Amino acid sequence: MMRDIRKLLEEYKAGKTTLDEVLEEIRKLPYSDLGYAKVDTHRTIRKGFPETIFCVGKTIEQILGILEKLLQHNNNILLTKANREIYEAVKKHYPDAEYNEVAKTIVFERKKIEPIGRILIVTAGTSDIPVAEEAAVTIKLMGCDVEKIYDVGAAGVHRLLDILEKLSEVSVVIVVAGMDGVLPSIVGGLTSKPVIAVPTSIGYGASFQGLSALLTMLNSCAEGVVVVNIDNGFGAGYFASLITREMNKR
Numbered sequence: 001m002m003r004d005i006r007k008l009l010e011e012y013k014a015g016k017t018t019l020d021e022v023l024e025e026i027r028k029l030p031y032s033d034l035g036y037a038k039v040d041t042h043r044t045i046r047k048g049f050p051e052t053i054f055c056v057g058k059t060i061e062q063i064l065g066i067l068e069k070l071l072q073h074n075n076n077i078l079l080t081k082a083n084r085e086i087y088e089a090v091k092k093h094y095p096d097a098e099y100n101e102v103a104k105t106i107v108f109e110r111k112k113i114e115p116i117g118r119i120l121i122v123t124a125g126t127s128d129i130p131v132a133e134e135a136a137v138t139i140k141l142m143g144c145d146v147e148k149i150y151d152v153g154a155a156g157v158h159r160l161l162d163i164l165e166k167l168s169e170v171s172v173v174i175v176v177a178g179m180d181g182v183l184p185s186i187v188g189g190l191t192s193k194p195v196i197a198v199p200t201s202i203g204y205g206a207s208f209q210g211l212s213a214l215l216t217m218l219n220s221c222a223e224g225v226v227v228v229n230i231d232n233g234f235g236a237g238y239f240a241s242l243i244t245r246e247m248n249k250r
Helices: 005-013 019-026 043-047 060-071 084-093 126-141 183-188 205-218 233-247
Strands: 076-080 098-100 105-109 118-123 145-149 172-177 195-199 225-227
Touching (some): 118 233, 126 145, 126 172, 183 195, 183 205, 195 205, 195 233
Parallel strands (some): 118 145, 118 172
Antiparallel strands (some): 098 105
């Protein structure tokens, strides 16, 4: 059971415990129970980045309630899969909310983070850009630089060959593709950098809303390719940022 924080702080002031022990107990602090959501207000302490609000399936009132609680504890907050109606409601209460129409993200950036490392995002087609933009927004908010190169899919692979040098200049490459989903395998065979593959729900009927691309990526013959779920630009951006920040700690 978690020890009482006030008592622990008193013990620390009296020299009866260590700072490391205090911090360890703070990491276990409870969530805020709103009834409809148990908001993890101390995820930043454990993970380095606060809980993100996934807007699909939530009412505007629920989103505002969760957001209010998170902003009490964090400077930078990300909301994903947010439509304009949600943004307008958030904007009324928080004028500093920033909306990316393409990525469908709402960002609060109240404390700038000095960027370290660089991540490259590549898309197979223009239709994959919304998912790529969600990844880009996530990367920037987590304190990494990002470069974007769009529409270099396997149907015109010579376009990819023109950016070979860039593939070796970054920490991580995110490859976003729908349709046949083959681009991450090609990129994985051309670079020694970690490749994060993101299948999108773009494609005709037999693509099964991204399932075809997902299975192709999971069966990649190229080493160094990992796969996130369909349309999960946020997950790809988050993981790429974790890798990049760890690499630059050394």
